[in-house]
Amino acid sequence: MPELSRRQVLGGGLVAVASAAGFPLLQGCSNKGRGGADAGGADGIRLPKYIAYQGFTPDLIGKDGVDSATFKYPANPTAATSGPPGDGKKVAVLTVTNSPAPPAKNRNAYWQELERRLGFPVDIEIVPSTDYGQRFQTAVAGGKLPDLFSIYPGQVPSLPSLLQKKAVDLTSHLSGDAIAKYPLLANIPTASWKQTVYDGKIYGIPIPRGAQITLTLYARDDLLGKLGITKPPASLQEFQDLCKELTHSKTNTWALGRLPLSYLRQMFKIPNGWSVRDGRLVSAFEAEQQKDALEAGRKLMAAGVVHPDGFNAPSSIRKTWVANGSTLMVDDSFSAWHAFYNYPHPDTFRLAAWAPPLADGGGTAPVWLGAPTINITSVNLNAADRVEALLSFLNYLAAPFGTSEYLFKNYGVKGIHHTLQGTDPVLTDKGRAEIGLGIEYVANAPWMTYQPGSPDVTKAQFDAQNTLVPTALADPTISRYSETNVRKGNQIGMGDLELDILQGRKPVSAWDAGVAKWKKAGGDSIRDEFQKALDHPPG
Amino acid sequence: MSVAPAPARARHQTGHRPSSPSPAPRRRSWWERLKRDKFVLLLALPGIAVIITFHYYPLLGNVIAFQDYQPYLGIRESLWSGFDNFKILFNGDPDLLNALKNTLTITALQTVFVFPAPIILALILNSLASNRLRQIVQSVLYLPHFLSWVILVAVFQQVLGGAGLLNNYLRSSGHEALNIIGNADAFKALVTSQVIWKDTGWATILFLAVLAQIDRSLYEAASVDGASKLRQTWHITLSGMRPIIILLFILKLGDSLSVGFEQILLQQPAVGRQASEVLDTFVYNNGVVGGAWGVAAAVGLVKGVIGLLLVLSANKIAHAFGEEGVYKA
Structure with a gap:
C-alpha cells in the first residue's frame, strides 16, 4: 500500500499500516542474526506449553483461528491470581500507546490502584506507537532501557544480537512445562510464542492478537441497507460500479476512505506477502497479477471514488469519515471494528466486513491472515535477579477476559472509572482519561471479541471472522527473521512506486522494472534470509 | 577581536614618527585582560557551559x-571500520544522489524565494505610516513562527488538502478539485511556500531593527537633493541594511544543506521518497529507522563539514568585497 512508511507521523494505526503494506508486522525469528551466537540454537527449542485458562467459558467459542466472543461481562468475575504478585520494589517499563497521554501518577487514581493491586511501584514511560521505534533505539543507545520493554520485532535492526546483549534468556523459566508457574501466560496460544524465539532462546513474552491484525474491508451496513445493498459485490466490475454509485463528491461523500489495494490484490489471488512454490520462497511483488490489481486501483483513483485525502490521513481520521458517513467503505484491521464506536456516530451505526470477490466473479477470494502477535515484551538483563517477580507482574497483566483482574485493568474501579450497565462495564470520562497506560502492550490475554452493551455487534464480528478467517491465507515468513528486511524492507519497498502508479504519475508497466530494482537493492537478500529461516524451522 | 593595534600600524605606514611619543596602546597580557573583563566573562559562563554541553560534547x-x-x-564496544562508511559518498548510491538532488533544488528555491522575502516585507512594514497599525501587522505576522510543524502541516492539509476548504469550495461550485498536498510535482513549491508563510514575519525582526538605526537625517538630506523614494530606498535603506543582509546570507549558507527535517518527514508519506527525500531525512531513515548508524553519521558529518566550508569561504569573499562578514580573524 502507499502508506508503507513506518512513521505515519501524524498519528495512525501502526497495525493497519503494516498489514496494509502486505508486510507482516512481526518477523519473529528463529535464525541467526548479525553477530549472533549460535545458529544451531534455532532447532530444538520447546515452546511454552499451552494451558488454557478454565475459569471462564465464552459464549461463542472460536475455532480455526477465529477469536472467541462473549456477549456480557460475567456478573461476579472471579480472581485468577491470589494476591499481589509484587516484591515491593519498583518496576520501570517502556511501552507503547495509541491513546492520549493519561494524567501523571500522583493525579491518577487508576495508576495508584494498579500499583496497590500489583504490589509493585510502577513507572511507565508511554510512547505513541508511531514514534516507538526511534524512542526504543535511543533508549538502547543511551543505555536507558528499563526493567521491562516492549519491542516491535519488525522495527529493530540486529534484534537477535541486541536481545542477547540486553535481555534475559527466559527459556528456563518458560519453556515447556515450566510455564505452568505462570498460568495466565500459559494461556497464550503457541502460535504467538513463536515470535519470541531468537537464536533458539525465548527472549520475551508475546502480546497475542489472534486474527485481529487481519485486514478487511468495512462497509456501512446501515447506510448501504437503506440503498438496498445487502451483499458484498460479486466481482471487480460490481465493486467498481458500486463505488461509483456511492460517490457524490459534490456533497463530500466518497465510496472509499482510501484505496484498498490489499483488497484488490486479494481479488486477484495475489499471495500474502510471500508464497512457497516448489519449496522456493517467492515474493508477492513478483506475482503476475500485480499489474492487474494496480490497473484496477488506478481506475478507481481516476474515477474519483476515493476520499481525496485518503493517502495522507491517518487511520483515526479515516475512521471518523466512516463514522460520520463521508465515506461508506474503508479497509482496516479486525481490531478496528470496536474502535469505530469510539468516534461520534449515529445510533444506527452498523458495520459489515466484506469478503473480497474473485476479480472475474464466481466466488470469494481468501483474505490475508494477520500476524498472531502484535509485539513482545522483554526483561532487561540488568534485572535478571528479579526475573521471577517480573514474570509474575507480566502474568498478572495477562489475566484473561472474565476475571476480576481483566475488569480492573481494562475498566478500572467500579463507580470511579466505570459504571455497570447490566453487568457490562461502561467507562466514565475519568476512566477514559486515566486508563491509557499502555499496559495492554506490556502483557495481555488472548483477544476476546466483546462489544459492551451491543451483543448484535459482537455477533456480527464473530460471524465475519467465521466467514473470513478459517480460509485466510497466512504469510509463510511470519515469525521468521530477516535482517535485511528489518533494515531495508521499508526503504526499498514498493510503496512509492505504488503511489506513483495509483496517482497516475507512472504507468502500470513501470512495475516490472520496479520489482527488478527491489530485488537488486535487497529483495533477493530478504528472500534468501527468509528461505534459510524456513529451511531451519524451530523444533 | 581586538582592534587596538590598528592605529599603531597606520602610523607606522605613514613613515614618520610623531614628535612627542604618546604612549602607544600597550597590548595587555592575557592575565590582565582576564582580570579586567572578569565580570563580563562570569556572565558569559552559563552560556559557554550550555554550548559546550549541548553543542561541542555531542560532536564527539x-x-x-x-x-x-x-x-x-x-561506542566503546562497536567495531572500528575506518572510512568504510564514507564509501556511500563516492559509489553513486542512487538514493543518496536523489536526496542530494532534492536538497539542492530546495536550497535553490529557498535562496531565491525565502531569503529575500523578509527583506521585502521589512521594507513594506517600514513604509507603513501608522505605528499602531504596524505593531498589529507585525504581531500577526510573527504568530506562525510559534506553530510547530505538525500543526502547520495539518493546517495546510485542512485548507489545501483534497477535502480541504479550497477544494470543497471548488467542488461545490462545479469546478475540478486541485491536487496540491498529494502532488509530488508540487511538493517542493509547497514546502517552500510553507517556510515563507511560517518564518518570513519572524525573520523581519532583525531587518526592522537595522532599519530603525538608519539615520533619519540621511533621508532628509536626500530628499533635499531631489532623490525619489525609490532612490532613497536603494541608496540609503538598502545600503544601510547591507551588512546584516550579507551576515545573514553567510549564516544561511552554513545550513543551506538543512532544508527542513520535520516539515518534510511529516509530508513524506503523501508524495513518496523520490520527490521528498532530502539529506536530513536520508540520515534519519537510514540511521535511526534503518539501523545503518555509521553510514548515516558519515553522511551527516560530511554535510556538516561542507556547511562549515561554505561559511568560511563566504566570509572570506565578503571580506574581499570590503564587508564585515560574520567575524574577522
Whole structure:
C-alpha cells in the first residue's frame, strides 16, 4: 500500500499500516542474526506449553483461528491470581500507546490502584506507537532501557544480537512445562510464542492478537441497507460500479476512505506477502497479477471514488469519515471494528466486513491472515535477579477476559472509572482519561471479541471472522527473521512506486522494472534470509 | 577581536614618527585582560557551559561515522571500520544522489524565494505610516513562527488538502478539485511556500531593527537633493541594511544543506521518497529507522563539514568585497 512508511507521523494505526503494506508486522525469528551466537540454537527449542485458562467459558467459542466472543461481562468475575504478585520494589517499563497521554501518577487514581493491586511501584514511560521505534533505539543507545520493554520485532535492526546483549534468556523459566508457574501466560496460544524465539532462546513474552491484525474491508451496513445493498459485490466490475454509485463528491461523500489495494490484490489471488512454490520462497511483488490489481486501483483513483485525502490521513481520521458517513467503505484491521464506536456516530451505526470477490466473479477470494502477535515484551538483563517477580507482574497483566483482574485493568474501579450497565462495564470520562497506560502492550490475554452493551455487534464480528478467517491465507515468513528486511524492507519497498502508479504519475508497466530494482537493492537478500529461516524451522 | 593595534600600524605606514611619543596602546597580557573583563566573562559562563554541553560534547559522537556502530554495543564496544562508511559518498548510491538532488533544488528555491522575502516585507512594514497599525501587522505576522510543524502541516492539509476548504469550495461550485498536498510535482513549491508563510514575519525582526538605526537625517538630506523614494530606498535603506543582509546570507549558507527535517518527514508519506527525500531525512531513515548508524553519521558529518566550508569561504569573499562578514580573524 502507499502508506508503507513506518512513521505515519501524524498519528495512525501502526497495525493497519503494516498489514496494509502486505508486510507482516512481526518477523519473529528463529535464525541467526548479525553477530549472533549460535545458529544451531534455532532447532530444538520447546515452546511454552499451552494451558488454557478454565475459569471462564465464552459464549461463542472460536475455532480455526477465529477469536472467541462473549456477549456480557460475567456478573461476579472471579480472581485468577491470589494476591499481589509484587516484591515491593519498583518496576520501570517502556511501552507503547495509541491513546492520549493519561494524567501523571500522583493525579491518577487508576495508576495508584494498579500499583496497590500489583504490589509493585510502577513507572511507565508511554510512547505513541508511531514514534516507538526511534524512542526504543535511543533508549538502547543511551543505555536507558528499563526493567521491562516492549519491542516491535519488525522495527529493530540486529534484534537477535541486541536481545542477547540486553535481555534475559527466559527459556528456563518458560519453556515447556515450566510455564505452568505462570498460568495466565500459559494461556497464550503457541502460535504467538513463536515470535519470541531468537537464536533458539525465548527472549520475551508475546502480546497475542489472534486474527485481529487481519485486514478487511468495512462497509456501512446501515447506510448501504437503506440503498438496498445487502451483499458484498460479486466481482471487480460490481465493486467498481458500486463505488461509483456511492460517490457524490459534490456533497463530500466518497465510496472509499482510501484505496484498498490489499483488497484488490486479494481479488486477484495475489499471495500474502510471500508464497512457497516448489519449496522456493517467492515474493508477492513478483506475482503476475500485480499489474492487474494496480490497473484496477488506478481506475478507481481516476474515477474519483476515493476520499481525496485518503493517502495522507491517518487511520483515526479515516475512521471518523466512516463514522460520520463521508465515506461508506474503508479497509482496516479486525481490531478496528470496536474502535469505530469510539468516534461520534449515529445510533444506527452498523458495520459489515466484506469478503473480497474473485476479480472475474464466481466466488470469494481468501483474505490475508494477520500476524498472531502484535509485539513482545522483554526483561532487561540488568534485572535478571528479579526475573521471577517480573514474570509474575507480566502474568498478572495477562489475566484473561472474565476475571476480576481483566475488569480492573481494562475498566478500572467500579463507580470511579466505570459504571455497570447490566453487568457490562461502561467507562466514565475519568476512566477514559486515566486508563491509557499502555499496559495492554506490556502483557495481555488472548483477544476476546466483546462489544459492551451491543451483543448484535459482537455477533456480527464473530460471524465475519467465521466467514473470513478459517480460509485466510497466512504469510509463510511470519515469525521468521530477516535482517535485511528489518533494515531495508521499508526503504526499498514498493510503496512509492505504488503511489506513483495509483496517482497516475507512472504507468502500470513501470512495475516490472520496479520489482527488478527491489530485488537488486535487497529483495533477493530478504528472500534468501527468509528461505534459510524456513529451511531451519524451530523444533 | 581586538582592534587596538590598528592605529599603531597606520602610523607606522605613514613613515614618520610623531614628535612627542604618546604612549602607544600597550597590548595587555592575557592575565590582565582576564582580570579586567572578569565580570563580563562570569556572565558569559552559563552560556559557554550550555554550548559546550549541548553543542561541542555531542560532536564527539561523530566517531560512530568511523565505526560499525550498534546501539546495543555502544561506542566503546562497536567495531572500528575506518572510512568504510564514507564509501556511500563516492559509489553513486542512487538514493543518496536523489536526496542530494532534492536538497539542492530546495536550497535553490529557498535562496531565491525565502531569503529575500523578509527583506521585502521589512521594507513594506517600514513604509507603513501608522505605528499602531504596524505593531498589529507585525504581531500577526510573527504568530506562525510559534506553530510547530505538525500543526502547520495539518493546517495546510485542512485548507489545501483534497477535502480541504479550497477544494470543497471548488467542488461545490462545479469546478475540478486541485491536487496540491498529494502532488509530488508540487511538493517542493509547497514546502517552500510553507517556510515563507511560517518564518518570513519572524525573520523581519532583525531587518526592522537595522532599519530603525538608519539615520533619519540621511533621508532628509536626500530628499533635499531631489532623490525619489525609490532612490532613497536603494541608496540609503538598502545600503544601510547591507551588512546584516550579507551576515545573514553567510549564516544561511552554513545550513543551506538543512532544508527542513520535520516539515518534510511529516509530508513524506503523501508524495513518496523520490520527490521528498532530502539529506536530513536520508540520515534519519537510514540511521535511526534503518539501523545503518555509521553510514548515516558519515553522511551527516560530511554535510556538516561542507556547511562549515561554505561559511568560511563566504566570509572570506565578503571580506574581499570590503564587508564585515560574520567575524574577522
